[in-house]
Amino acid sequence: MKAFKAPKTSLGDLDAEAAASLIAAAADVAIIVDAAGAVRDVAFNSESLAQELAGQEAWLGRPWPETVAPDSRAKVESLLQEAGGTGARPWRHVNLLAARGSSVPILFSAVRLGDGGRAIAFGRDLRQLSALQQRLLEAQQSLDRDYSRLRNAETRYRMLFQLWSDPVLILDTAAQKVTETNQAADRLLGRTPRRPQGREFLDLFDAKGREAVELLLAGVRATGRADEVRAQMEEDGKDVLVSASPFRQENTTYLLIRLGIPTGDASAILLPKAKSKLLKLVESVPDAFVVTGQDGRIMTANAAFLDMTQLANEDQAVGEPLERWLGQPGVELEVLTASLRQRGPVRLFATTLRGEFGATTEVEISAVSVMNGVGPCFGFAIRDVGPRVAPPSRAASRAPRSVEQLTELIGQVPLKDLVREATDVIERLCIEAALELTGDNRASAAEMLGLSRQSLYVKLRRYGLGDLPADGSDQG
Template sequence: MKAFKAPKTSLGDLDAEAAAILITAAADVAIIVDAAGAVRDVAFNSESLAEELAGQDSWLGKPWIDTVAPDSRAKVESLLADSDAVAGRQWRHVNLLSARGASVPILFSAVRIGDGSRAVAFGRDLRQLSALQQRLLEAQQSLDRDYSRLRHAETRYRMLFQLWSDPVLILDPQAQKVTETNQAADRLLGRTPRRPAGRDFLEIFDPKGREAVELLLSGVRATGRADEVRVQLEEDSKDIIVSASPFRQESTTYLLVRLGIPVADANAIVLPKAKTKLLKLVENVPDAFVVTGQDGRIMTANAAFLDMAQLANEDQALGEPLERWLGQPGVELEVLTASLRQRGPVRLFVTTMRGEYGATTEVEISAVSVMNGVGPCYGFAIRDVGPRVTAPARASTRTPRSVEQLTELIGQVPLKDLVREATDVIERLCIEAALELTGDNRASAAEMLGLSRQSLYVKLRRYGLGDLPADGSEQG
């Protein structure tokens, strides 16, 4: 500490009031302590600190050591002991106790004045600094947790990548260099320490196959997807099926390249070309098709189902229950699966599908059950039967005339057609009853039914009731 060179001359006759003003201005809080360590007076230069330490009048006459937190008592004793020193005074972090019991961090330094019977403790408010330190600590802890999660996730994915049974490579599409390979790819390509992962990708294949692979990579870069190609390896002329898909990492696009071995072993199933074409047709038909397990969870779905359910890719549907998008949850899928188990294939089951973003579509479902290993799996063909242009109903169309005839149609026509037929039957019976009650007075019948005469004549012609002129002229 460097003191004033001539304090008596420069400060002049400094009285107690002036000293109090200087002390208050020099610190956020100032405490006068007597020789016994008791608080004699307190002054604040910070309104917020004065409010935080409201009730400080009760400190007067009490030992200063009793107004601080237990962990700060030793620091107060050290401050008072060092207050006699002219140089080398220490600043101590002391936690004062507020009226509500909270700790208020203050940085204190003490100075003996006069004949040494009094000491002034100058305090600086550390609340803002403490809050900043706390936020910094929380941010650091959050970063540590995020880093730990990322590290564990990377470890898991690297383990899965290495244990994947199919040969897989990570490719830089711009330089066409291999950046990473898994163990299966190393075994297939015969990688050794002399052949690092940074080799040219096209060198893996024979000259005839390089052009096909290069076209495949160009298609993936341009559209994000491409058909697989079958080529041969350069070293042993082994047939390989090459497929690729892009992914992004740190604003850079890489390709995940899978090398499939088209050799049927004892456990493999090789589909005939006709069956393979059939699967491709199912994938691209305009009607939705989805396969679920015995528990109703989706195993695979075609593009039309993804569009109807408003999903971006198949991964969002896999493992999810079909009833999440179908009809009334917990009801209609249970009815469908129960019917499949007990009666076999289901045809034209009418319901609705709900998309992820609220779109609702009227659909008809046909379903079938097939055995798959130890249990059945279910296939659902879902057709959109929403609003469409239909031919106007003809007067000659056969309409059921009674409830008995209507019930005979159950199981033969869809539910929505049954509802329409039931409405027509009820409407026809009401018109016949009104005509009978009014003695075939059509004006009175129209009034009784709440219809205009013209509307009644239209319905009479529709249902073939009464003798109406062919030219459309009617009489009451």
């Protein structure tokens, strides 16, 4: 700090009033503190600051650190300790407590007066600087939010661009080169993600198609729009419909090129080679495969399904309900689709498949549900299990199921069939228990069960219990 050279001569004899005026004029707020650190007087040079800190009379007699925010008390104590130094006095940011409970930022520096121990704290109002910093922070936060929105918008654009089912290219009109392509365009043009962009756009077409596309681009540049043209690809000879839409970016004009499939080929779908092979395999597998909509009507079916249902071609099946050929109409397909919606894939659902001419085939069905954009569709893999099952004997075919097997049939067969199966299980268990209790004495077992011996023999043959003579006689 560089002081006055001759203050006594230049300032003269200053009384207390003149000194007070000088001190008040030198700062926005001035606080006089005694040797004990208590506030003795306060002066303001700013009317707005005085109104903000209304009620400063309550500070008089209180320690100065008690009049500031808790985070500034250590700074005030440091100011009072450094006030008597001879070097440069530091300025510290102090938050004064306002009457409304808020805090007012003030930049303070303190000076010790004479030998009395009193000190004067000169304060500069930082409210405008604080407000400017706050606006700067809000502006930075606003920029960050805008940048985040732009980045999210770009991410959404790129995702939509890549997932677009039609082949789409971005063309630099000045250089006539492709700058960006989506996945569908890569598959159509035989490109790979590692292959660099920058290919001449017109080189994609044959000589005749090149002329038509060149006229299209000229029309778009001249009028901003043009009708689509039909052109043939150079590499594989495929026909495509080429349409273009202009847009500007960074003072450069680009074209959004869409390569559509002609109307006659609208049902064609561009698929990777691996997926195409998979579809061919599904078409040729010996097991039937059917795809239905959520209403249960057939959308497509392979050749094996047509063989099982005795249909001549796929057109006879498309649009028809699958339950027309499956199990019990109105029951089993409803059970399958309800299980697909609620629990996911279904495996090894046993039922029958009826042909158009009365043939019946024992089958097992595995089914899955997938989304196709508008709603779920169901895929059914149907396997013929009849040939691998040996023809059952009469007794075996009529043998009752176990309790576990009955439980598995719930939802697959009507209730009356389940009741009949359960009755057979109970009847067989009772007969086995009676034979065991009577030591395999069938006369006593028949009497215990309330049956005639002939009725007992019929049931024994039905369930395959014991060795019975061919004529039905019994020695027990």
